[in-house]
Amino acid sequence: MPRRHSWAEPYKIKMVEHLRMTTRAEREVAIAEAGFNTFLLRSDDVYIDLLTDSGTSAMSDRQWAGLMMGDEAYAGSRNFYHLETAVRQFYGYRHVIPTHQGRGAEHILSIMCIKPGDFVPGNMYFTTTKAHQELAGATFVDVIVDAAHDPLDESPFKGNVDLAKLEALIARVGADRIPYLCMQTNVNMAGGQPISLANIKATSQLCRRHGIRIMMDATRAVENAYFIRKREPGYENHSIAHILLEMCSYTDGCTCSAKKDSLVNIGGWLAVNDDDLAEQARNLVVLFEGLHTYGGLAGRDMEAMAIGIEESVQYDHIHARIGQVEYLGQTLLRFGVPIVRPIGGHGIFIDAARFLPHIPREEFPSQALAAALYVQSGVRAMERGAVSSGRHHDTGENIFPKLELVRLTIPRRVYTQAHMDVTAEAVVDLYENARDIVGLRFTFEPKYLRFFQARFEPVIGAKVLRSAPVEAGMHVDAMAALGDGI
């Protein structure tokens, strides 16, 4: 039989959810009402929603059937035992404590392990993870390799820990002030870039020598395992499940948001091997989340999670998931659109600074591009640039981070290849008419996490896109036939 090269989906569609098709005029009104901030759009006004891949997965028929098998007992639900078995089987940890989502597990781990004045090293941070470490009194120290900060660096494992940076921290503050190393997998904030097994092993050896625990953020560990199989010599014939187990075997526990890899809309867990830590965690979970056999979830949620975990490690699933992201990225690259390389696991990151060189950083090119993309096509993306970075504590000046990005995040099992084509066509059209995109200025700026609720206006006129750009390129006939329906 000829080898199949396509990433095609290993499922077919049983149920559809209708989307409201809007006109460009309607979208111009919607984005203006949303203050040119895609977070403030109503989802009903969005055609293809690439804001996030968190909790946006499509569940399988088996998972939906699992919802009907919910055992809503307060204590000892059968679904908890199913979840515990699944985590033990696929992640290998001894003790499993469910939480309402990832940050619930981060909260418990942080207050359990961190003393004020401690330091927590990590291969780049994640927003909620770092916030909980800091709330518990720790200082986060970034020990990721320098390549992670360079959008043009093609290294296969830009999520690796820089062992020299870690050793320098240990020498500076002492191992007893480092409660654990927080190991990110498929590092979200670096663009979905993996850590290698060789690096996990070496980091673990260094930490063990100093008696420092490793706690993994396993939220994207399955996507990471896929990249290890693809890119790390010696693993090309290993199953995803095997690689995942080996990754976890070098760590002491994990926090996990099941809203990503595990294919559910809500849920998470904390897992540890140490009996005393598990005891403490069970004491704390009952305070903040719920009893240790439900952790803020319904029995049916735990059932869907257990089934989702089993499905997530199937090679065909993860191959198609990452294949779809790769397909969108390669399509954009063919048209010369500047994106972060290599293409990561969960989304495409457009380099807005290179896309819109005529818009100064003070006029927020990423925010303007995300707004223009919505007007052009109904595709919703997320700003990851200066607006997200906020202002300096001391000077009040805007922080201009190295990377000024727009993130197109792909939900799992939700959109088709044609949806990816529509997205690519819209981005390419904008790229070819980039000078029509106008910068933005604040009309309302919240004090904290301003990107969620900030409002803007275009610096010239009332529109972020000066005029309807000529619909050039591969889809011009189809667009003419459809009118401006998308």
Ligand SMILES: *Cc1c(COP(=O)(O)O)cnc(C)c1O
């Ligand atoms: C989403 C996410 C979290 C937080 O999980 P929630 O379920 O949103 O609370 C933690 N780490 C990573 C890497 C994530 O992507």
